[in-house]
Amino acid sequence: MRIWNCLSRKAGVYWRLTLFPVGTVINAWGNLYYNTPYRYQGLFLFFVGGAIAFYGFWGVDTLPLWDVLAVRFGTPKWRHLRGNIRLLLGAAVPLVFLHHARFSIGRVIHGVAQPGDFELAAGVLFWIWIMLSCGVSSVEPKDAPFERLPGRILRAARVRVLANWAGVVAAGLYFYPRLLSAYPAQTVSLGVTFAVALVVVMHKVYARVRKLCTQVHAASQTLRRDLDELAAADPAVPATGLQSAARRSWDTLSRSLHTRLDSGYPRFGVPFLREEVITDLGTRVLAAIDAMPGEPDAGKQVHEDLAAIITACGERIDVVA
Secondary structure (H helix, E strand, O other), X not given: OHHHHHHHHHHHHHHHHHHHHHHHHHHHHHHHOXXXXXXXXXXXXXXXXXXXXXXXXXXXXXXXXXXXXXXXXXXXXXXXXXXXXXXXXXXXXXXXXXXXXXXXHHHHHOOOOOHHHHHHHHHXXXXXXXXXXXXXXXXXXXXXXXXOHHHHHHHHHHHHHHHHHHHXXXXXXXXXXXXXXXXXXXXXXXXXXXXXHHHHHHHHHHHHHHHHXXXXXXXXXXXXXXXXXXXXOOOOOOOHHHHHHHHHHHXXXXXXXXXXXXXXXXXXXXXXXXXXHHHHHHHHHHHHHHHOOOOHHHHHHHHHHHHHHHHHHHOXXXXXX
């Protein structure tokens, strides 16, 4: 039983890794059916296998190797390098799928595509849309959240735009030959429609990011101002009113920090900050509020974090977004 208990505990930790080879096999199996009468069944296996493999791939973080390396090289430089490796691996996966359909996409661009080329290119771009929409948050670096915040905001906006473009182009490649055969005179209008759709989705993403950054900037400034007033208050005089105002300011800021930068859907976007970072910041903010005005320096670290948030949002302020 001891051996079984040991194996079951390890399986409970590392089970996700087993999904990567399983998903890869299913993906390759589905790819074999593409040029057969069972093409659509093969596409289903291709996408399901790819999704399973992508989910299992990120289980690599559970390997003891990461803990050993973190102990051996547990420096900010190592943690920063690990975060960059996550970003590179996350960018490599969609590029691999795009490479798979490079010939079909090339024939579509040069106007010599066959019906199968449109379907293959649309399928690959659809899968890239799924990956970028659902997986971008999982590859974000976890070190130095406030120092990396400007890059986090920029990546969330750009990746969402690329994801939406991939989705729109996938829909266009799938429906374009069908609509063109039914309405051959509407070639120009169909092309203009898809081009306008690309511009609109980009505008909506960046407008959302600017609006959220403006809200976070204002809420951070308000909280920092409340903390300054609380620190400057007379310790001999009850500061209940100032403390209540500071707590309300934190409540407002907390709601904005939980909001996703690029999407209003709960599981398809990047929150402004990770949940654990917001929880830690909230604990320190409330502790500083309770300690002041008796300890004026209690909120020093909180001030630095709020300053980092304000700086990251400062370039994206848009009060009319």
